[in-house]
Amino acid sequence: METPVRLTQYSHGAGCGCKISPQILDKILHSNETFPNNERLLVGNNSRDDAAVYDLGNGTALISTTDFFMPIVDDPYEFGRIASANAISDVYAMGGKPVMAIAILGWTIDKLPPEVAQRVIEGSRFVCAEAGIPLAGGHSIDSPEPIFGLAVNGLVNIKNLKQNNTAKEGNLLFLTKPLGVGILTTAEKRGILRESEYGLAAKQMMKLNTIGELLGGITGVTALTDVTGFGLLGH
Numbered sequence: 001m002e003t004p005v006r007l008t009q010y011s012h013g014a015g016c017g018c019k020i021s022p023q024i025l026d027k028i029l030h031s032n033e034t035f036p037n038n039e040r041l042l043v044g045n046n047s048r049d050d051a052a053v054y055d056l057g058n059g060t061a062l063i064s065t066t067d068f069f070m071p072i073v074d075d076p077y078e079f080g081r082i083a084s085a086n087a088i089s090d091v092y093a094m095g096g097k098p099v100m101a102i103a104i105l106g107w108t109i110d111k112l113p114p115e116v117a118q119r120v121i122e123g124s125r126f127v128c129a130e131a132g133i134p135l136a137g138g139h140s141i142d143s144p145e146p147i148f149g150l151a152v153n154g155l156v157n158i159k160n161l162k163q164n165n166t167a168k169e170g171n172l173l174f175l176t177k178p179l180g181v182g183i184l185t186t187a188e189k190r191g192i193l194r195e196s197e198y199g200l201a202a203k204q205m206m207k208l209n210t211i212g213e214l215l216g217g218i219t220g221v222t223a224l225t226d227v228t229g230f231g232l233l234g235h
Helices: 022-029 076-092 114-131 181-189 200-205 211-216
Strands: 041-043 052-055 060-069 097-107 135-142 147-157
Touching: 060 076, 060 097, 076 097, 076 114, 076 147, 076 200, 076 211, 097 114, 114 135, 114 147, 181 200
Parallel strands: 097 135
Antiparallel strands: 041 052, 052 060, 060 147, 097 147
């Protein structure tokens, strides 16, 4: 009997937990050079928001984001779904509507068969179809660890644009998904999950955060973000 592939055993980390820490990232992005500002860039990297936003000049703005990571679950189809839902979520977190995605694939060609990568892509296609957007293309490389994610474009009415740094004192905090998936996925990677706990995290991570677009249109909502690699307090 063929042994199932455990994708998490091919990566040193899991999901957004592989992110470079904000402190190190600040050093990487620091520059003594000055660059001209673009007046149409409404949201850039200064605020560490979920996506960049560019004013198209007609009351509508373009949302652009990219997100990819190493396997957070063992099943390749679920990995494709989770990575794609995570990337698309950045558009929803700005109050926007996704319109198109392209794939980012790094694959260990000498260790993992292409059929496994095919399942990852199929999972991504499923989620993109669920979001009503095409997976229009992508880029792939031979990589020492498997990596998958998307670059996603979306649109938002500028008056509905939400950011992650505009909350006000006294605001109520609403969570649209349960916390703790990072604990469960780390336990799965280490093989210490109880049988009843398998699939709990994946079930939540595969759900699209479509509610973000709806929340963008509500005046009383002052800020939005999606809680990922740095946990609730890290956001």
